[in-house]
Amino acid sequence: MTDRQTSEHHTFSQGLWGNNPALIQLLGLCPLLAVSHYAITAITLGVISLTVMIAANGLISLLRPLMSELIRLPLQIMVIASLVSIADLLLQAFYFELHERIGLFVALIVTNCAILGRAELMARRSPIRHALLDGLSMGLGFFWVMCVMGMLREVLGRGTLFAEAGRLTGFPLPDHGIQLLETPLQIMVFAPGAFFTLAFLIAGKNYLDQRNESRQADRISQQTSS
Amino acid sequence: MKPALILATTGGLLALILALLNHWTAPQILERQAEAKLAALSRALPDPNETVHLLPPKGDANEIYWSKQASEPTGYLYSIRTNAGYSGKIEAWLSVTLSGDIRRIFTFAHKETPGIGHIIEPDQPFIRQFEGVNLLSDSINLRSNGGEIDAVTGATITSRAIVDALTRGQATFIAASSTNKEIEG
Numbered sequence: 001m002t003d004r005q006t007s008e009h010h011t012f013s014q015g016l017w018g019n020n021p022a023l024i025q026l027l028g029l030c031p032l033l034a035v036s037h038y039a040i041t042a043i044t045l046g047v048i049s050l051t052v053m054i055a056a057n058g059l060i061s062l063l064r065p066l067m068s069e070l071i072r073l074p075l076q077i078m079v080i081a082s083l084v085s086i087a088d089l090l091l092q093a094f095y096f097e098l099h100e101r102i103g104l105f106v107a108l109i110v111t112n113c114a115i116l117g118r119a120e121l122m123a124r125r126s127p128i129r130h131a132l133l134d135g136l137s138m139g140l141g142f143f144w145v146m147c148v149m150g151m152l153r154e155v156l157g158r159g160t161l162f163a164e165a166g167r168l169t170g171f172p173l174p175d176h177g178i179q180l181l182e183t184p185l186q187i188m189v190f191a192p193g194a195f196f197t198l199a200f201l202i203a204g205k206n207y208l209d210q211r212n213e214s215r216q217a218d219r220i221s222q223q224t225s226s
Numbered sequence: 227m228k229p230a231l232i233l234a235t236t237g238g239l240l241a242l243i244l245a246l247l248n249h250w251t252a253p254q255i256l257e258r259q260a261e262a263k264l265a266a267l268s269r270a271l272p273d274p275n276e277t278v279h280l281l282p283p284k285g286d287a288n289e290i291y292w293s294k295q296a297s298e299p300t301g302y303l304y305s306i307r308t309n310a311g312y313s314g315k316i317e318a319w320l321s322v323t324l325s326g327d328i329r330r331i332f333t334f335a336h337k338e339t340p341g342i343g344h345i346i347e348p349d350q351p352f353i354r355q356f357e358g359v360n361l362l363s364d365s366i367n368l369r370s371n372g373g374e375i376d377a378v379t380g381a382t383i384t385s386r387a388i389v390d391a392l393t394r395g396q397a398t399f400i401a402a403s404s405t406n407k408e409i410e411g
Binding site for chain 1: 230251254259
């Protein structure tokens with residue numbers, strides 16, 4: 001691999017795992033905790049956040065020549081807010097019922113610190129290719145955590161998966177979703193369930209990281225001793 | 227370039243894009259909103275197969291709707307309200323036949339005492355005794371006031387409030403049937 005490829009590979013894996021916005025940076029938790037009670041709402045908000053993040057990173061990277069210290073924050077917020085409004089209008093026009101469910105949180109993406117954070121840390125200093133890649137990686141990192149939370153909470157809390165997804169999106173899915181559990185734990189779809197699930201995800205990620213680290217350490221000590 | 231100028235230009239451009247998009251999506255969004263409202267309203271009707279349609283507005287009266295089954299009008303649907311509840315305002319959807327017989331009262335907002343004031347919620351015996359009563363020709367009144375309606379012991383104020391809301395709803399019915407005559411004839 002060339003240096004450039006290695007560095008791009010590194011950038012990409014940062015968002016998905018190493019520096020995941022939801023699990024490590026703990027950014028954007030408000031939408032993450034609030035709409036992850038159903039798989040379909042979580043996935044929708046994940047997709048919108050992902051799209052906004054890529055587009056915002058790209059646009060802000062393009063606006064670099066105009067960005068002076070004085071106006072960089074208003075400019076970034078303006079770009080992000082416009083993109084979110086576009087997403088909000090389109091969702092409302094084409095998926096009205098879905099918008100009724102998560103509408104408030106779509107508007108709140110403007111204040112999602114994960115997005116402003118990427119704009120401020122990365123996009124305003126990087127060439128467009130790198131900025132887009134960073135947006136994709138961070139967006140996907142947020143998106144997969146969103147999906148896992150949504151699906152886990154719906155299965156544990158309601159016993160179903162993708163309930164109402166068919167009606168809301170037009171995909172051929174049964175209206176009551178796929179029944180997986182007979183006796184769900186209702187608390188999982190309420191607020192405490194959101195915190196439990198996130199805590200277990202973070203713990204799981206830390207456990208895997210530590211296991212990997214100790215394995216690597218073992219390997220190195222074996223190599224040196226032999 | 228001056229920062230202020232950059233900020234203003236970018237803001238202007240973005241606002242223009244948003245305005246265009248809004249212009250393009252607004253009709254669709256309004257249509258969806260109207261559909262959603264009518265779908266929600268049809269829950270207030272006694273028969274789930276009926277649909278709800280807005281009557282042309284007239285004067286300052288509340289919005290009045292048609293209820294229809296297979297494009298045949300079955301009656302009117304409109305909201306009634308009173309401030310005479312035990313805890314203030316009570317609001318309900320009233321569906322009546324074309325001749326003014328009450329079909330269903332669907333209470334959608336009230337703050338009556340839980341466990342006592344619930345008599346006014348849909349499908350409770352108290353609220354169902356109004357079904358079939360004619361808004362204009364029958365006297366809608368509690369027995370204690372010489373009428374035919376049985377009040378619920380312990381919830382006299384709530385019972386009286388519903389009678390009050392219905393009495394106020396008579397005027398809306400008269401407006402509705404006059405609009406209807408204009409349409410038909």
